[in-house]
Every structure is written in structure tokens, then in C-alpha cells.
Amino acid sequence: MKRTALALISAAAMLAFAAPAAEAQTPKRGGTFTFAISAETPNYDCHGSDTYATLHFSAPFYSTLLKFNLDKYPEVTGDLAESWTVAPGLLTYTFKLHRNVAFHDGSPLTSADVKATYDRLRDPPAGVVSTRKATFADIDRIETPDPYTVVFKMKAVNAAMLEHFASPWNCIYSAKRLAEDANFPKTNVMGTGPFIFTEHVKGSHVAGKRNDKYFRQGLPYLDGFKGVFMLQAAAMLNAFQGGQVLAEFRSVSPAERDRLVQAMGDKVRIEESSWTLNLLVVFNVEKKPFDDVRVRRALNLAIDRWGGSQGLSRTSTLRSVGGVIRPGSPYATPEAELVKLPGFGKDINAARAEARRLLREAGVPNLSFTLHNRNLAQPYTPGGIYLVDQWRQIGVTAEHKQFETSPYLAAMSSGNFEVAIDFSNLFMDEPSLGLAKYVSFDKAPQNLSHAIDRELDSLFDKQVRELDMKKRIDLIKAFEKRLFDQAYQVPLLWWHRIVPTNKVVMGWKMSPSHNLGQDLAEVWLNQ
Amino acid sequence: MLRYAIHRLLLMIPTLIGVAIVVFFMLRVVPGDVVEVKLRGDGGNVSEETLKLERQRLGLDKPLIAQFGDWMIGLATLDLGKSMWTDRPVIEEIGIRLELSLQVAVMATIIAVLIAIPMGTLAALLRDSWIDYVVRLVTIGGLAVPSFWLGMLLMLSLLTLFNWLPPITFTPLYVDPVANLTQLIWPALAVGYRYSAVVARMVRSSLLEVLNEDYIRTARAKGVFENIVVSRHALRNALLPAITVIGLEFAFLIGGLVVTEQVFNLNGIGKLFVQSVSRNDFTLIQGMVMMIALFYMLVNLTVDMLYAAFDPRIRYR
Numbered sequence: 074m075k076r077t078a079l080a081l082i083s084a085a086a087m088l089a090f091a092a093p094a095a096e097a098q099t100p101k102r103g104g105t106f107t108f109a110i111s112a113e114t115p116n117y118d119c120h121g122s123d124t125y126a127t128l129h130f131s132a133p134f135y136s137t138l139l140k141f142n143l144d145k146y147p148e149v150t151g152d153l154a155e156s157w158t159v160a161p162g163l164l165t166y167t168f169k170l171h172r173n174v175a176f177h178d179g180s181p182l183t184s185a186d187v188k189a190t191y192d193r194l195r196d197p198p199a200g201v202v203s204t205r206k207a208t209f210a211d212i213d214r215i216e217t218p219d220p221y222t223v224v225f226k227m228k229a230v231n232a233a234m235l236e237h238f239a240s241p242w243n244c245i246y247s248a249k250r251l252a253e254d255a256n257f258p259k260t261n262v263m264g265t266g267p268f269i270f271t272e273h274v275k276g277s278h279v280a281g282k283r284n285d286k287y288f289r290q291g292l293p294y295l296d297g298f299k300g301v302f303m304l305q306a307a308a309m310l311n312a313f314q315g316g317q318v319l320a321e322f323r324s325v326s327p328a329e330r331d332r333l334v335q336a337m338g339d340k341v342r343i344e345e346s347s348w349t350l351n352l353l354v355v356f357n358v359e360k361k362p363f364d365d366v367r368v369r370r371a372l373n374l375a376i377d378r379w380g381g382s383q384g385l386s387r388t389s390t391l392r393s394v395g396g397v398i399r400p401g402s403p404y405a406t407p408e409a410e411l412v413k414l415p416g417f418g419k420d421i422n423a424a425r426a427e428a429r430r431l432l433r434e435a436g437v438p439n440l441s442f443t444l445h446n447r448n449l450a451q452p453y454t455p456g457g458i459y460l461v462d463q464w465r466q467i468g469v470t471a472e473h474k475q476f477e478t479s480p481y482l483a484a485m486s487s488g489n490f491e492v493a494i495d496f497s498n499l500f501m502d503e504p505s506l507g508l509a510k511y512v513s514f515d516k517a518p519q520n521l522s523h524a525i526d527r528e529l530d531s532l533f534d535k536q537v538r539e540l541d542m543k544k545r546i547d548l549i550k551a552f553e554k555r556l557f558d559q560a561y562q563v564p565l566l567w568w569h570r571i572v573p574t575n576k577v578v579m580g581w582k583m584s585p586s587h588n589l590g591q592d593l594a595e596v597w598l599n600q
Numbered sequence: 601m602l603r604y605a606i607h608r609l610l611l612m613i614p615t616l617i618g619v620a621i622v623v624f625f626m627l628r629v630v631p632g633d634v635v636e637v638k639l640r641g642d643g644g645n646v647s648e649e650t651l652k653l654e655r656q657r658l659g660l661d662k663p664l665i666a667q668f669g670d671w672m673i674g675l676a677t678l679d680l681g682k683s684m685w686t687d688r689p690v691i692e693e694i695g696i697r698l699e700l701s702l703q704v705a706v707m708a709t710i711i712a713v714l715i716a717i718p719m720g721t722l723a724a725l726l727r728d729s730w731i732d733y734v735v736r737l738v739t740i741g742g743l744a745v746p747s748f749w750l751g752m753l754l755m756l757s758l759l760t761l762f763n764w765l766p767p768i769t770f771t772p773l774y775v776d777p778v779a780n781l782t783q784l785i786w787p788a789l790a791v792g793y794r795y796s797a798v799v800a801r802m803v804r805s806s807l808l809e810v811l812n813e814d815y816i817r818t819a820r821a822k823g824v825f826e827n828i829v830v831s832r833h834a835l836r837n838a839l840l841p842a843i844t845v846i847g848l849e850f851a852f853l854i855g856g857l858v859v860t861e862q863v864f865n866l867n868g869i870g871k872l873f874v875q876s877v878s879r880n881d882f883t884l885i886q887g888m889v890m891m892i893a894l895f896y897m898l899v900n901l902t903v904d905m906l907y908a909a910f911d912p913r914i915r916y917r
Contacts, residue, residue, distance in 0.1 A: 498643030
């Protein structure tokens with residue numbers, strides 16, 4: 074039985090690698106693509122959201138200025154922008170727009186729409202939520218010299234600006250609609266994307282039909298799509314197995330993957346990638362004894378990440394050992410250097426001996442505390458259980474308490490915890506995004522350790538303005554070293570993304586983020 | 601009778617006000633914040649200023665008593681407000697799901713009544729026979745097996761045996777009856793089985809009790825046909841406690857099928873309830889509690905009215 078399962082998994086993996094060859098076939102037009110979405114968006118506004126539930130719902134209806142080229146990730150490519158230039162010094166970005174773009178209400182897209190969109194993102198009017206206000210704070214002004222040219226003038230250099238223009242969250246809205254009602258996108262869907270919104274049955278599904286006037290000739294291939302909200306994994310797996318849904322784009326767990334492969338054989342395609350998400354251990358430095366760096370260091374040293382990676386990856390979505398940047402991405406610290414950082418060495422016995430010494434020195438050899446965690450099975454529960462066991466091995470007792478999302482977040486924000494499991498969710502491998510969570514609490518409220526460390530702040534600011542990649546990598550390494558020495562918050566493991574698609578689904582591209590590549594423009598059904 | 605019904609309907613008003621007060625203040629004790637969950641639940645780096653503005657927009661920054669005043673004024677004008685999560689009217693959010701939940705409840709009730717009354721009657725009439733033992737076995741099974749688990753077994757059986765599953769999205773009965781019934785018959789069966797077990801056991805025990813009453817003996821002594829004794833005299837009286845159980849179960853089904861709805865991916869009230877609680881969506885929770893309380897009261901009133909219809913000795917004034 075086990076051998077059969079393994080054989081099927083191997084076959085599916087091979088088929089997954091073979092997918093690019095299959096996708097070289099001529100795409101077929103037509104069909105309605107049904108996929109599962111494991112959460113439902115609270116509203117339709119991309120600018121005020123940070124959940125994939127909004128993107129998996131809205132992305133097919135909208136376009137962005139640039140987007141990530143998933144064939145050459147993390148390279149960016151044009152979406153509404155036909156071409157662009159960046160002035161030397163990175164203080165002026167000029168975009169030339171496609172001329173044949175129309176909104177779904179028939180009105181043409183012009184530079185005024187792009188300006189109105191980015192003005193809303195960087196300086197939202199009263200009553201509008203933009204969760205990207207800080208991201209675009211470096212923009213000084215936006216000019217529209219003609220209807221098809223947009224010029225962004227910057228206040229300061231930002232090495233990641235081009236990637237930020239490719240963010241999937243920056244859906245381009247109609248200036249006219251925004252002028253009538255700044256919150257129009259919250260309750261209405263009207264973009265320039267490959268699909269036109271047809272219905273959203275609350276609690277059930279979203280549907281779209283082909284935009285015949287889409288500016289990319291010949292696209293989309295599908296007649297339409299239906300995203301069905303399936304909050305329960307068992308229901309989704311049944312529907313997937315029964316062919317009622319053809320994909321789940323966020324991720325499934327290893328056990329769910331194995332079930333699908335065993336049940337469906339060569340009818341399922343499994344694609345896997347390391348994920349731009351990680352679990353963190355956060356020490357609240359305002360609570361004793363976690364204000365003592367020796368205690369934090371000891372608890373960090375006790376964690377066997379390499380052993381954990383092997384064990385946890387079999388049962389959970391946790392897998393890769395890495396620093397503050399996703400392992401394998403351009404700015405990540407290579408393994409040879411990572412193992413030299415505190416808590417990442419491979420000699421766990423030596424690390425634990427040092428941990429015990431540090432706890433004795435700090436006067437808390439038999440430390441006990443509560444580990445505050447979220448009550449989601451994947452991967453919070455296995456992550457929490459693993460940590461409790463790791464700390465037990467140095468004589469530390471951690472009581473593992475898991476909470477519903479709402480009280481979990483409430484306690485985290487109010488600082489009402491001792492040690493907690495937190496997470497970092499990024500949509501791309503850009504250090505400015507990844508490092509932001511670790512700068513001082515007074516600059517970054519998302520730093521839940523409440524630590525103030527000006528050395529980290531300074532290193533962060535330097536890397537944002539650094540244009541030389543090698544020098545930037547050195548700054549990131551220095552940042553990482555300082556962070557792990559102080560151990561305010563440390564990564565446990567990075568997540569692993571496993572996406573199942575029915576073999577009839579073609580043209581969809583895997584990436585390290587579940588927020589990218591969801592416009593479905595190039596997806597087609599081979600049936 | 602009519603006066604009694606009107607009196608009971610009027611009594612619902614102070615009861616609903618009591619429910620409104622209790623649910624409003626109890627919810628405010630629960631830790632958590634809908635704004636945090638909405639904007640930071642997926643790891644969003646949202647500034648404190650943005651959170652503050654959103655709380656202001658939702659009126660969460662107002663003193664508690666002012667929020668309570670707004671809620672009560674809304675209730676008086678039949679305006680349950682807007683969901684703090686979706687910004688859509690609470691009535692609309694509930695309305696979309698109520699149709700499905702109500703239909704599942706009605707279908708499960710029909711299944712339960714159709715199965716339970718003959719089964720309970722047979723078991724009582726043929727007490728300690730093999731039929732009674734089978735009925736007792738089946739009903740104990742119904743009580744022991746959770747509906748959601750039976751639902752999972754049903755789904756897996758359909759998938760494994762027929763490579764077929766019911767539709768995953770809801771089609772109203774008036775749009776496409778076949779699609780509608782194809783989807784909802786399975787959850788109705790899963791829920792109806794447990795429901796029928798509860799009712800059948802109640803019918804059996806009540807009927808056994810009634811069959812030992814003097815008036816049944818008298819009827820038999822007078823030579824009344826056995827089927828008339830059972831149907832007109834015994835069953836009619838034995839059904840009174842069963843009607844109470846049917847009423848309570850029916851009201852429970854409106855909002856209580858949380859896990860079963862998830863197993864069948866049904867867009868019902870139970871799922872909405874759990875979601876709104878986990879999101880701290882106060883206005884939506886308040887609206888649903890009020891709706892479910894109203895349902896319970898209406899069902900209780902209906903049950904009381906049915907008592908009078910079944911038992912001529914009972915008259916309401």
C-alpha cells in the first residue's frame with residue numbers, strides 16, 4: 074500500500090516536472106474553470122486587503138501596472154504598462170500604457186486612472202483603507218503628461234520600487250468611479266482584467282465571464298470561471314477528487330496531497346515550491362525574563378531546525394530552514410553561512426549545552442512560560458508542539474495555549490503574551506518587505522516583540538537605499554546576525570507550498586507566493 | 601385561541617428586548633477586534649492609524665452605551681445594521697443563507713416524521729418483538745452517530761461507489777428543483793436520521809404509556825377496532841410530547857448544523873454563525889441571535905397551538 078502510494082506520488086511529481094512540455098500544446102478556447110478558495114474576502118477592495126481571499130477572488134477582474142513574470146520570477150514584466158523607463162538615480166519612473174485598454178463598463182483606461190489608483194494607495198481619502206500607504210510613502214508626486222504616460226517622482230531612492238509596482242494588490246481602478254465614490258471598489262467589481270464580474274453569491278462562490286475586449290489579443294482562453302468558497306479541507310478534497318473543483322491555489326498539506334495522488338493517480342498534477350511565508354518565535358521583551366538577551370538566546374539555541382525540517386515536513390506545511398529571507402531566493406543567506414548564525418548550527422547538542430549554561434547564568438535554569446499560539450492545524454499546531462518539545466530538552470517548561478484568530482491577534486497586539494508563534498506573510502522576495510517586521514516597535518508596530526533596536530533600524534534603512542546588490546546582501550546579512558544575536562524574534566521554519574491541479578488545467582504557473590499569478594488570463598482547459 | 605396567540609406574540613417583544621440586551625453586553629466581554637482580524641489576520645502590516653480609522657468608521661470607538669443605543673434604535677426600526685466584516689446589511693447576509701437552512705430543516709423534518717412515527721408506533725405495538733429490537737437498534741444508532749460523520753460517510757460512499765458528488769453550489773428550488781434536491785437531500789438524510797431516532801424513541805415510549813391508560817382499555821372493551829384505538833385514541837395523545845421534540849429539533853436545525861454544513865459545503869446559517877463569531881462581527885452575531893430567538897419563540901407558539909389541535913382537552917384563553 075505504502076509502496077503504491079509512493080509510486081503514485083513519484084509519478085505525480087514526474088508529471089509535474091513534465092508539465093511545461095504539456096503546456097507547449099496549443100491552448101484550447103472555452104470552458105468554465107471551477108476552483109476552490111479556502112476563505113471568502115470581506116470586500117472586493119485590493120488596496121485595503123492583505124488576504125489571498127481577496128486576490129483569488131478579484132485578480133481575474135483587474136490589471137496592474139506591472140506584474141511578476143512567473144517564468145522568470147522574480148523578474149517583473151508589463152501588464153498595463155507597455156514599456157517603462159527608470160531614470161538614473163531611481164528618482165523618476167515613467168510608464169507608457171497600452172492604448173487599447175478599456176474598463177468593463179466600456180470607458181477607456183488612461184493615465185488619469187493610474188494616477189487616481191496610486192493616489193488612493195499612498196494617500197487614501199477619509200474612510201478608505203489602504204494597507205499599502207507606507208509602501209508608497211516614497212512617492213513624491215504623480216504626473217500625467219498625456220493620457221498614456223504616467224510619471225512617478227520619488228522623494229527618496231527605494232531599491233524595491235519596481236517590484237512594488239508589480240504588486241498584485243495594486244488593482245487599477247477607474248478615476249471616474251473613484252471620484253464619484255472613493256469606496257466604490259469595496260462593493261463593486263469593475264476593472265480592465267481578463268474576466269468580467271458576473272456574480273458573487275455570498276458564502277458560496279464568485280463567477281466571471283470572458284472579457285472579449287481584453288487588451289491582450291486572444292486572451293483569456295476560458296469562457297468563464299467559478300471560484301467556490303470551500304472552508305473545510307475535507308469537503309474541498311472530496312470535490313477535487315470528484316472533479317467538481319479543478320484546483321486549490323493556496324496550498325494543501327502533505328497528507329492531503331498524498332490522499333489526492335493516491336485517489337486520482339495521473340489525473341492530478343502536484344506542483345511544489347518553497348513559500349514566502351514563515352513561522353516565527355516571538356519573545357515579548359517587555360515581559361521578564363524575556364527582557365534578558367541570554368534567555369532569548371538560550372531558547373533560540375534549543376531549537377533543532379534541521380531535524381525539525383525533516384520531521385515536520387512529513388506532516389505539515391513547514392519545511393525549509395532559513396533566515397529572514399526565503400531560502401533559495403536571491404537575497405537569502407546560503408546554508409554554509411546560515412549554519413554559523415545562532416540557532417541555525419547543525420550541532421544541536423553543543424547548542425543545547427550552551428542554552429542550559431545561558432539559562433543558569435540568567436538565573437532561570439528551570440524556566441516555565443506560556444506559548445501563545447493560533448488554533449489553526451496547519452502549520453501552527455505542529456509548530457507549537459515541536460517548540461514545546463525542543464525547550465523541554467533544556468529543562469524549560471512551556472505550556473502550549475492555542476486561541477481562535479481573534480483573541481490570538483488581540484493578545485498579540487496588546488502585548489499580552491510571553492512567547493508566541495507569529496508569522497510573516499510576503500507576496501514577493503523583497504528584503505524591504507521581509508525585514509520590515511523586525512525593525513523597532515516604534516517604527517514597525519507589526520514587530521510584536523516590542524523590541525527597540527536602533528542598530529537594526531539603521532541597517533534596514535541602509536539596505537532600502539542600497540542599489541548595489543552585493544552590498545545590499547552584506548547589509549542583510551549584518552541585519553540577520555544582529556537579529557539572531559539579540560533573538561527578539563526568530564524564524565522557526567519556512568512554509569512549503571503544495572498546489573494540486575486537475576491535469577486538464579493548463580497554463581497556470583506556480584510561484585513561491587499564493588498571491589501571484591491569479592488573473593487566470595492564460596489558463597485553459599485541455600478537455 | 602386567537603386572543604391567546606396574540607397575547608403570546610405580544611409577549612415576544614419583551615423577551616426579544618431581553619435577548620438583545622444580554623447578547624449585546626455579553627459580546628462586548630469577548631476579547632478580540634473585528635478590525636484586527638480583518639486587516640491583520642493574514643499578516644498584513646497595517647498601521648495603528650489605519651486600524652483606528654477603521655474602528656471609527658464602524659463606530660467601535662463610541663462609548664458602549666452609545667453603541668447600545670444605536671443597536672436598540674435599529675432594532676425598533678427593524679434595521680439590524682451592517683456586518684462589520686462585509687459592510688453589507690445583516691438582513692441581506694442572513695437572508696441569503698436562511699433559504700437553504702430553512703429548506704434543509706424542513707426536508708429533515710419531513711424525513712424524520714415519515715420515518716419516526718411509523719417506526720415508533722410499530723415498536724410500541726410490537727413491544728419486545730424482533731421488530732421492536734430492530735427499531736431500538738436503528739434509533740440507538742441514530743443517536744450515537746453524529747450527523748456530520750454520517751454526512752462524511754455518505755459523501756465518501758457516493759464518491760467511491762459512483763464517482764459522483766452532489767452539486768457544490770446552491771440552486772434555489774424554484775430555479776432548478778432537480779439540482780436543488782440533488783444537493784440538499786444528502787444533508788437532509790444525514791440530519792434526518794438522527795432527528796428520526798430522537799422522535800421515534802419519544803413516540804414509542806409515549807405510545808407504550810398511553811396504551812396502558814384506562815380509556816384505551818375501555819375502548820378495546822367496547823369492541824372498537826384496534827386500528828381505530830391506536831390511530832384515533834392512542835397515537836393522537838402519544839404524539840403530544842413528540843410534537844414538542846419535533847418543534848425544538850426544527851428550531852435547532854436552523855442555526856445548529858455547523859459541521860454538517862461544512863461537510864457538504866452548504867452556505868447555511870450555522871456556518872455563517874461560526875464565521876461571524878470567529879471574526880468578532882458583533883452586528884452580524886447580534887442579528888443572528890435575534891433571528892434564532894425569534895424562530896424558537898415562533899416554533900414554541902406553533903407547538904402550543906398544535907397541542908390544542910391534537911388534544912381537545914387543551915384550550916387556550
